[in-house]
Amino acid sequence: MPQFQTWEEFSRAAEKLYLADPMKVRVVLKYRHVDGNLCIKVTDDLVCLVYRTDQAQDVKKIEKFHSQLMRLMVAKESRNVAMEAE
DSSP, X not given: OOEESSHHHHHHHHHHHHHHOTXXXXXXXXXXXXXXXXXEEEEOSSOEEEEEEOOHHHHHHXXXXXXXXXXXXXXXXXXXXXXXXX
C-alpha cells in the first residue's frame, strides 16, 4: 500500500486510478482526533493509494480534490443514464 509523501503525486495517481475504471474505485476519508491526522485512501481493490497529513493547509486540498472526484462521478452517471434513455 503506497503512502505518498507529497499531495501532488497522490492527487495525480488517484485521478489516474479513478479514470482507469470509475465503477470500481472507492474513496475513504478518515480523521483521527487523537492524533490530529486526516487520511484519504483511494482504492480499486488491486491498488490502494494513501495520503496522511496533520497540516491544516492540506485539508483544503483534500476537500477540493474530493469534491472534484464527486463531480466526475455524478457527471459519468448522468451521461450513462442519458445514453440508456436514448
